[in-house]
Amino acid sequence: MKNMIAIFQKQIKDTLKNKSVLVQFLIFPVMSIIMECSIHIEGMPEHFFANMFAAMYVGMAPLVAMSAIISEEKEKNTLRVLFMSNVKPTEYLAGVGSYIWVICMLGGCVIGISGGYKGAVLLSFLVIVGAGILVSMLIGAAIGTSSKNQMAATSLTVPVMVVFSFLPMLSMFNESIEKIAKITYSQQVSILINGMGKSGVNLENVVIISCNLLAAAVLFGYAYKKSGMT
Numbered sequence: 001m002k003n004m005i006a007i008f009q010k011q012i013k014d015t016l017k018n019k020s021v022l023v024q025f026l027i028f029p030v031m032s033i034i035m036e037c038s039i040h041i042e043g044m045p046e047h048f049f050a051n052m053f054a055a056m057y058v059g060m061a062p063l064v065a066m067s068a069i070i071s072e073e074k075e076k077n078t079l080r081v082l083f084m085s086n087v088k089p090t091e092y093l094a095g096v097g098s099y100i101w102v103i104c105m106l107g108g109c110v111i112g113i114s115g116g117y118k119g120a121v122l123l124s125f126l127v128i129v130g131a132g133i134l135v136s137m138l139i140g141a142a143i144g145t146s147s148k149n150q151m152a153a154t155s156l157t158v159p160v161m162v163v164f165s166f167l168p169m170l171s172m173f174n175e176s177i178e179k180i181a182k183i184t185y186s187q188q189v190s191i192l193i194n195g196m197g198k199s200g201v202n203l204e205n206v207v208i209i210s211c212n213l214l215a216a217a218v219l220f221g222y223a224y225k226k227s228g229m230t
Contacts, residue, residue: 003086003087003088003091003092003095004091004094004095004098005095006087006095007082007087007091007092007094007095007096007099008095008098008099010095011069011095011096011099011100012099014069015103018068018072020068021064021065021068021069024060024061024064024065024068025061025065025103025104025107026107028053028054028056028057028060028061028107028111029053029057029107029110029111029114031049031053032049032050032053032054032110032111032114032115033110033114035049035053036049036050036114036115036116037114045194046116047115047116047117049115050111050112050114050115050116050117051115051190051193051194052168052169052172052190053111054108054111054112054115054125054129054189054190054193055132055165055168055169055186055187055189055190055193056165056166056168056169056186057104057107057108057111057129057165058108058129058132058133058136058164058165058185058186058189059132059136059161059163059164059165059166059167059168059186060136060161060164060165061104061107061133061136062100062101062104062133062136062137062140063136063137063139063140063143063157063160063161063164064140064157064161065100065103065104065140066096066097066100066136066137066139066140066141066143066144067140067141067143067144067147067153067154067156067157068144068150068153068154068157069096069100069144070096070140070141070144070145070153071143071144071147071149071150071152071153071154072150074144074145074147074148074149075148075149075150079092089224093141097137097141100133100137101130101133101134101137104129104133105126105129105130105133108125108126108129108130108133109122109126111129112125112126112129121196124196125193125196128189128192128193128196129189129193131185131189131209131213132185132186132188132189132209134213135185135209135212135213135216136164136185136186138213138216138217138219138220139160139164139216139219139220140157141220141223141224142216142219142220142222142223142224143156143157143160143223145220145223145224145227146223146226146227163184164184164185164186165186167180167181167184167186167187168181168186168187168189168190171187171190182208183208184208184212185208185209185212185213188205188208188209188212189209191205192205
């Protein structure tokens, strides 16, 4: 636990220095605040920008941050130094993972509040966002652990991030894309958020998100073993 807390604290300091990672946590919460406060169009659905940016945030921020942090520390041999200092790989990954999850949940909270969500509805919003963040983190961890350096990780992260973050937005304007996007966790997050107060969670939502989570966990497990971190 001490090692995990130390890793958590280390990541806070590193993020303040690493602007490319910091911006991932800030861009969508800031955009949500600006859009929700400044744009009001007649006939526009309630919470439109908050809901849209929440799904995009889930598909981008945790995935990019997790991949960037792990791959950068592998490239700079920081991981080797940590492991030689009696920090276990599981402790490191748990420390980094908990840090990213907490920071992303704070960003999700900002997006939810900017959209006018309060009380139990805000809590439901955060539960949905939290589930999506977990899947993204596992995908990002799989990319980070399997990549030799940060450049290799970025080349894999960008197309994956674009797919999961932009599909929910594109599916709003194209039925064909919507049918394809339906099998992704980020689209299910979007569906659940937009359905809050109108329709509850159904079996399809749970099954698809669970399958995405399982697939991401298997992918991460394979990358973790192959990386030699065990």
